[in-house]
Amino acid sequence: MRIVKLSPQSLAFPSPEGALRDPNGLLAIGGDLTPSRLLAAYERGIFPWYSPGEAILWWSPDPRAVMFPAEHHVSRSLKRFLRANPFRITLNQDFAAVIAACAYRPDEGTWIGPEVQQAYLQLHQQGHAHSVEVWQEDKLVGGLYGVAQGALFCGESMFSRTTNASKCALMAFCRHFAAYGGELVDCQVLNAHTASLGAKEIPRRQFLQLLSHLQRRVLAPECWQSQVIPPHPVEPPSPTN
Template identity: 55%
Template sequence: MIPWLDPHSTEFPPISEAVDDPNGLLAAGGDLSPARLITAYSRGIFPWFNPGEPILWWSPDPRCTLKPEKIHISRSLRKAIRKTTFDITFDRAFDEVIQACAAPRAYSEDTWISPEMQQAYKDLHTQGFAHSVELWQDGELCGGLYGIAMGRLFFGESMFSRRTNASKIAFTCFSRQLAKWGYALIDCQIENEHLTSLGAENIPRQRFQQYLNEYLAEQPDHSWHFDIDIDDVV
């Protein structure tokens, strides 16, 4: 049995107590308050649950991650970046990005990014923790992603595309920017084909914890503005 969180405390069980099946399930209950979410991410824990379920908290082993400087750009993606006219912005349309990420996908009508979850990350955005990346073409928002920045770590949450390769281009440009800012790691949470095609790989949870211990306390000095020439991305 997994423990239920104390509604009056933001503490979590040690991540070593997460179960193996399903991989990484640690606890249930609590809320999505900014204080609890910040505590969770700082411990290597994230919420993931379907609408109608209790809030579930996870810390899988292994953990899917990507070093920003190790972003893999395939020949086809490199060609797409060079041929596509687009603009990259940060935090210009956070609400639109998270709503787009929550929209049903072609392969599923379900979404785990409920209105409650959306509001929680909007609150974190207001407090300066959550950030969005937008890719624009002809003034239209065509792709992007959002997540949490703490120290020199970025915890990715979700991405979306409305045109071919839009999310991959946005993620690639963002990775280049994070590398320039000196970020150590992007947390991708759980491995999937889309992420591995961009260079993400699994590392042991203990190694991920070492990144948290080493880089969370560092405070990078930068504004959230994309300042890399597109030619330098590829």
């Protein structure tokens, strides 16, 4: 197994099965972040991740962290929190602000540099990348963004500036996505935070099989229209005697 250097004249990627085991999933180096190359990568279960100023690295880890939206569990404490209705949650109303907020990590550093932000903003303008925004009054306090592949959503990053904001963004998105036929959210690599939100690991081969099946599904255009997403399910009124 070796890292493949991408050709600037071709959008071809090597098979994910050839990715390194250490570091887990490293597959290729080079290329660019044009919309066509990014889409070619996501269509094959590959994503970019690298430090600003360095060569672009392309990954397809094994195992893969995923979340099944229909199975997303909301804890009792979060349900109680939501009853207070502290947030307004929207879809595709300020993608640029969301990705900029995801990039702002002064204590950790970030891979989401200006080049990356511009690349995904182009994907958003073309209808491939989407954002969820969490508002407290008129202030953006949380959100997430990623790339759609039919009935699969490739989550890229999320942020939170107040308690439970990112959890509420993900919960509301999972419910909305599932309602339109979405079946899988790609979380890429499992960590303590994604695990606490319900992500689990599956073999890369299984993920690629699901990707091949789900990316052919076409969701209704209304799924991705700019809109308000209810922060919690609308419950029917209690029956009266």
